[in-house]
Amino acid sequence: MPESPALAAPPALRTVDFDFALPERLIAQQPARPRDAARLLLVRPDGPEDRLIQDLPGLLGPGDVLVVNDTRVIPARLHARRGEAVLEILLNRAEGGGTWQALVRNARRLRPGDTLAIEGAPDLAPRVVDRLADGTVRLDFGPDQAVLAAALERAGEIPLPPYIARPEGPRPEDREDYQAIFASRPGAVAAPTASLHFTDRLLAAIEARGVRRATVTLHVGAGTFLPLRGDDPRAHRLHAEWGEVTPEAADLINAARPEGGRIIAIGTTALRLLETAAQGVEDPLRPVRPFRGLTDIFLLPGHRFRAADALLTNFHLPKSTLFMLVCAFAGTARMQAAYRHAIGEDYRFYSYGDASLLFRAEDPAP
Incomplete structure (x- = not known):
């Protein structure tokens, strides 16, 4: 007797199945100018x-709702010392009260209670609280958030992905280039890069079509830079990120489908937050509810998407969690074919690269 679909085992997933040959020359080192020329x-x-x-x-078209992420990238990379030890700190997520989780190069040298000296910010002396099982370090910067914000602006670097070559550090123009037009709430250490393509001119043309815009927040963490290790993607765990879908945003998103429109996520960060806010909601026409808190949702082939009909996103790297996400959304075979086309036509990849517009697959199986 055939196995019931409800009881069928989930499809097998292997990291190697999401690999492809990407010429290094296609990883964009600067954005298109103007941005909407991509x-x-x-x-x-x-x-x-x-x-x-x-x-x-x-x-x-009229009735469509764009869902954009208004997070703002902070200069989250700091250079520090503990005695003779040279450290590099990448802030990951604020925990409140001046404490941050961070990725620290040479973290094995740190012990709880150690005080660090930040290069370029002598008034900032974070204390090591502890080291966590996932490899991150909790640092206490003190309760005065204004002191930390000023020190980051003075001594911090924009945390460009490692694939963007800056041997001498980020360029001055990266502070503007790596910031989306929607950015208003500081807290991210990586940009929601699909939003980097938008300009005032483009937004005006979109609004003229009768398209509305809902704003949500997901503070993208340093975990977005971490490679996926191991043969089974399901064993990978994403670092939790803080996000919010306000009641007003949820109402606007939920108005799209009843009025004949579509919900269009601008970027994978918006999509991940939408799917988080859709958990436990039974009405497919009104798929999200307000949400505020942490999410570590990992969207893999086999996931049934509920809260978005289309996704605007950049091109992602081989064997990355984000390439797996787009395969989950639009279908693995379709995305593999699309990426072969993109590589053959010299599309530019990753944060400063070109974009793709995807529509949700009817069958999410890989």
């Missing part, structure tokens, strides 16, 4: 279509 790959069920970001308004 290319856009429209990924349809019948095959990919080459477009431009400037074509996006014509692909949207």
